[in-house]
Amino acid sequence: MSLYNPEGTPPVMSNTVARIERRLPYPGEVLVRVGQRVGADEVLARAYIPSPPHIVNVAQLLAIPPAQIVRVLRHQVGNRVRANEPLVQARSAFVRGSRTPVDGVVSAIDPNTGYVTITPDPVEFQLTATAPGFVMDVQPFRGVTLETPATQIYGVFGFGMERSGVLRLMVTDPTEPITADMIDPRSAYAILIGGVGISAEALRKAVAEQVRGIIVGSVHEREVRDFLGMPHRTSWQTGIRSWQLPGRRQTDDPGLSLVVTEGFGAVAMSAPLFDLLSSKDRQEALIEGDTSLRNRHRRPRLILPLRRSSTASNDLAYPEVRAGVTVRLLDMAHLGQIGIVRTVSTLPRRLDSGVQAMAVEVVQNDQPSFWVPRTSVEVLA
Secondary structure, three states, rough: OOOOOOOOOOOOEEEEEEEEEEEOOOEEEOOOOOOOOOOOOOOOEEEEEOOOEEEEEEEHHHHHOOOHHHHHHOOOOOOOEEOOOOOOOOOOOOOOOOOOOOOEEEEEEEEEOOOOEEEOOOOOEEOOOOOEEEEEEOOOOOOEEEEEEEEEEEOEEEEEOOOOEEEEEEOOOOOOOOOHHHOOOOOOEEEEEEOEEEOHHHHHHHHHHHEEEEEEEOOOOOHHHHOOOOHHHOEEOOOOOEEEEEOOOOOOOOOOEEEEEEEEEEOOOOOHHHHHHHHHOEEEEEEEOOOOOOOEEEOOOOEEEOOOOOOOEOOOOOOOOOOOOOOEEOOHHHHOOOEEEEOOOOOOOOOOOOOOOOOEEOOOOOOEEEEEEEEHHHEOO
């Protein structure tokens, strides 16, 4: 397996300004204004989401002609009803199914079919910031865009919505996996830091213990399919053109967010990333698992807000590949490994594969140097 990073985003962007888009799932009311400072738990917007109507076949329940349901009903169109209260007159109130299923309003009574339609009360949804920052843009009825000084760590695969929590280091070495027995009630509301991977059993245990998110180096595809309830490979398609993970509209939220930094399989998290995360143990963070290789391209990420005394740069220019910088390798033979650039070619160079491409010479410890395509390295900024 090799990785393709079309935007060239480095895996770590230190001391930058992170843009966080917070959107309502349904049109609603935005409660903040541009320029306002907000906290992580502050409510930015709210919406009242309608639920599908409930249709009760009263004529069938009471075994009466549809035209007679008006006589036995206790309510008229427009009346409010409470869940489990009798829907019909006292003589028929003990018939199974003749009670209102939800709180709501009687929206229709059809004497031709015998159906009664009850529209449930809308469900209030509150959109929180999930990270401290400043409101930079407001989209009326839809949401806001926040900016906050932060260090951003980008992954290559993930799933799950935006969640915030305190980082908790679970392993002491990037080659160690997170196992189910490591996860206990102390992990509640935390974002767990692992090493080489995690199993479906451990993911389910994390959901049971109310873990907010997990960041690991790699994960086996079969474990992801097992956890998400996709037993067959045809549940998703892989490939640059066709890669697709069913989105929130097609699948229920898994209950936590996962970010994978290296890829599928059993690849240890790169040492620089693991060392950085280890140094941030017990710090507040925001995790975003959504992954998209289609328009628009989106990588999962972990956002570490900077402290007030820290300074951040608005310059998001990506670091240059030059001699002496540390890079992570993305080609199949060296996936996830770390090296140092010795030379950058100025002209296309013929590689071992026979392809001519712009290339860089990389050295690892005291081993012989080797050449890889320029697109197969990313700078650890």
